[in-house]
Amino acid sequence: xxxxxxxxxxxxxxxxxxxxxxxxxxIELVDVLPxxxxxxxxEQKLAEAGFRSEADHMVKVDGHTSVTVNLSTREVEVxxxxxxxxxxxxxxxxxxxxxxxxxxQERLQRQELLRQQLDQKLQTQTKIAETLMEKSxxxxxxxxxxxxxxxxxxELGCVSHAVQAAALETKARSMGTVERVEHDPDxxxxxxxxxxx
Amino acid sequence: MARLSxxxxxxxxxxxxxxxxxxxxxxxxxxxxxxxxxxxxxxGPAPLTGTLSLAGAELLSSWLRRATxxxxxxxxxxxxxxxxxGTRLPVWRRKGKxxxxxxxxxxxxxxxxWLTLRLTAGSAKDAQVPQGxxxxxxxxxxxxxxAFLMWRIAVCLPPMEPHLGLRGEALAAWIPHHLxxxxxxxxxxxxxxxxxxEEWLAGPRLTILECCQTWLRRRWVREWAELAALIAKLTPxxxxxxxxxxxxxxxxxILCRRGTEWLRISAESKxxxxxxxxxxxxRSSTFLRVIDRAEGLxxxxxxxxxxxxxxxxxxxxxxxxxxxxxxxxxxxAAGIAYFDEDHAAAQSFLAATDGETTTLAAWSGHVVxxxxxxxxx
Numbered sequence: 001x002x003x004x005x006x007x008x009x010x011x012x013x014x015x016x017x018x019x020x021x022x023x024x025x026x027i028e029l030v031d032v033l034p035x036x037x038x039x040x041x042x043e044q045k046l047a048e049a050g051f052r053s054e055a056d057h058m059v060k061v062d063g064h065t066s067v068t069v070n071l072s073t074r075e076v077e078v079x080x081x082x083x084x085x086x087x088x089x090x091x092x093x094x095x096x097x098x099x100x101x102x103x104x105q106e107r108l109q110r111q112e113l114l115r116q117q118l119d120q121k122l123q124t125q126t127k128i129a130e131t132l133m134e135k136s137x138x139x140x141x142x143x144x145x146x147x148x149x150x151x152x153x154x155e156l157g158c159v160s161h162a163v164q165a166a167a168l169e170t171k172a173r174s175m176g177t178v179e180r181v182e183h184d185p186d187x188x189x190x191x192x193x194x195x196x197x
Numbered sequence: 198m199a200r201l202s203x204x205x206x207x208x209x210x211x212x213x214x215x216x217x218x219x220x221x222x223x224x225x226x227x228x229x230x231x232x233x234x235x236x237x238x239x240x241g242p243a244p245l246t247g248t249l250s251l252a253g254a255e256l257l258s259s260w261l262r263r264a265t266x267x268x269x270x271x272x273x274x275x276x277x278x279x280x281x282x283g284t285r286l287p288v289w290r291r292k293g294k295x296x297x298x299x300x301x302x303x304x305x306x307x308x309x310x311w312l313t314l315r316l317t318a319g320s321a322k323d324a325q326v327p328q329g330x331x332x333x334x335x336x337x338x339x340x341x342x343x344a345f346l347m348w349r350i351a352v353c354l355p356p357m358e359p360h361l362g363l364r365g366e367a368l369a370a371w372i373p374h375h376l377x378x379x380x381x382x383x384x385x386x387x388x389x390x391x392x393x394x395e396e397w398l399a400g401p402r403l404t405i406l407e408c409c410q411t412w413l414r415r416r417w418v419r420e421w422a423e424l425a426a427l428i429a430k431l432t433p434x435x436x437x438x439x440x441x442x443x444x445x446x447x448x449x450x451i452l453c454r455r456g457t458e459w460l461r462i463s464a465e466s467k468x469x470x471x472x473x474x475x476x477x478x479x480r481s482s483t484f485l486r487v488i489d490r491a492e493g494l495x496x497x498x499x500x501x502x503x504x505x506x507x508x509x510x511x512x513x514x515x516x517x518x519x520x521x522x523x524x525x526x527x528x529x530a531a532g533i534a535y536f537d538e539d540h541a542a543a544q545s546f547l548a549a550t551d552g553e554t555t556t557l558a559a560w561s562g563h564v565v566x567x568x569x570x571x572x573x574x
Contacts, residue, residue, distance in 0.1 A: 138502055
């Protein structure tokens with residue numbers, strides 16, 4: 001005689017998930033001075049803007065968003081990270097039909113097989129839930145990047161302008177006596193008057 | 198004996214009597230040499246001998262003699278604008294007999310025979326009828342007739358079932374060796390070019406290439422139009438739209454790289470005019486629809502995150518490179534002095550977009566700006 005059965009299993013566990021997204025760009029500078037001097041100026045202006053030095057990079061962290069500037073290549077990498085430990089709840093349901101076990105050993109074997117099947121289903125569902133959570137976190141990271149990019153573009157634009165202005169001034173001083181330096185913030189231009197000789 | 202009525206392009210002639218065994222091959226030749234396009238013939242299960250009777254051979258020769266210049270004239274005629282009077286002269290008024298002679302030799306006949314067998318295979322009820330076999334490779338000798346027929350076969354075979362497979366096989370085998378086909382079918386799957394194109398830049402093969410200019414322009418306008426139509430509507434955030442966007446970028450990159458190769462061949466051979474069809478097709482309004490699509494891709498390709506979005510968007514740089522290469526080609530052609538050998542060819546290229554309201558430099562700057570803006574997140 002056969003009988004139908006249904007087993008519902010619910011499991012809740014803490015998993016560590018993260019979603020990350022990155023965006024790369026570069027700081028464009030005209031090499032008015034030799035490369036080492038330009039690098040030094042860039043490092044100085046980035047430090048003034050709140051970046052800290054890490055080997056050949058300048059790094060700034062703002063909440064979950066970090067900006068890394070490679071001083072040699074002038075590449076900028078902006079990354080946003082969302083994550084941590086999250087609770088995942090998974091429910092699996094198993095239906096089946098079986099005959100009454102003939103012996104205690106057969107009952108144990110069937111229970112073991114059922115347990116393995118349920119464990120496998122749980123693992124699959126947990127992985128799916130983790131993947132969905134990671135995707136959601138990555139979307140949050142992307143949204144954070146979208147918000148940060150305009151602000152960052154303006155900030156790096158100021159840094160780039162400051163580096164260029166300082167380089168031009170240094171170059172001008174090497175050519176003669178600088179009589180006057182005027183900056184026009186509206187048009188982002190500068191005028192340097194040099195007396196030669 | 199069988200009657201074969203109205204040879205290609207000739208109406209009102211008396212029907213010619215040929216042997217019934219000649220009919221399949223002659224019908225196939227008529228399909229390739231006819232003025233208007235049509236469905237390929239499905240010859241009946243007549244015995245295929247691979248030879249022609251004397252009458253059949255004479256008829257075929259007559260057709261080839263009449264149809265070849267007509268078809269090449271229809272495809273463009275190879276008109277080059279002469280300097281300084283600006284007169285346009287077609288190829289038959291600029292070149293000598295040796296450069297205009299297209300020979301239909303044994304290789305050309307074998308190609309025609311092969312096509313007949315392949316087209317017949319679909320309709321053969323008799324299992325003993327030969328099925329055609331693999332695509333014959335291009336001849337290593339200078340068989341200009343074979344090259345001409347390869348072009349006609351690729352143009353005439355419709356890109357739909359049941360001939361799609363045959364057409365694809367033929368293009369895959371011939372494109373690495375046949376410059377007009379390589380430029381005219383940029384999306385066809387084929388191996389990389391394995392020969393130098395020097396053979397195609399001199400003699401009768403160059404005549405065929407020059408005569409294909411109008412055909413090449415139409416082909417590229419069509420390629421841009423098909424590309425633009427491929428993604429008329431995409432929905433950001435959907436997996437299917439994302440996959441379509443990536444597939445579109447693949448096709449776009451293939452087109453752009455082929456176009457850049459075309460410009461390189463033209464510049465290296467100092468035949469600046471050979472790139473004129475590409476310039477005309479790219480300055481058409483159809484190309485601007487491709488730019489519109491590229492701009493519309495941005496929300497779709499960035500829907501999978503900034504990192505993958507940037508990587509995919511950077512593929513649009515090939516499109517910007519093609520536009521910049523066209524502009525560079527134009528600048529180089531404009532710099533050719535009047536006493537240089539390639540001056541006429543350069544002037545012909547420069548005249549390709551006479552009548553445009555904006556200069557090429559201004560147009561290319563505007564278009565490249567739009568493309569680079571489309572790449573930003």
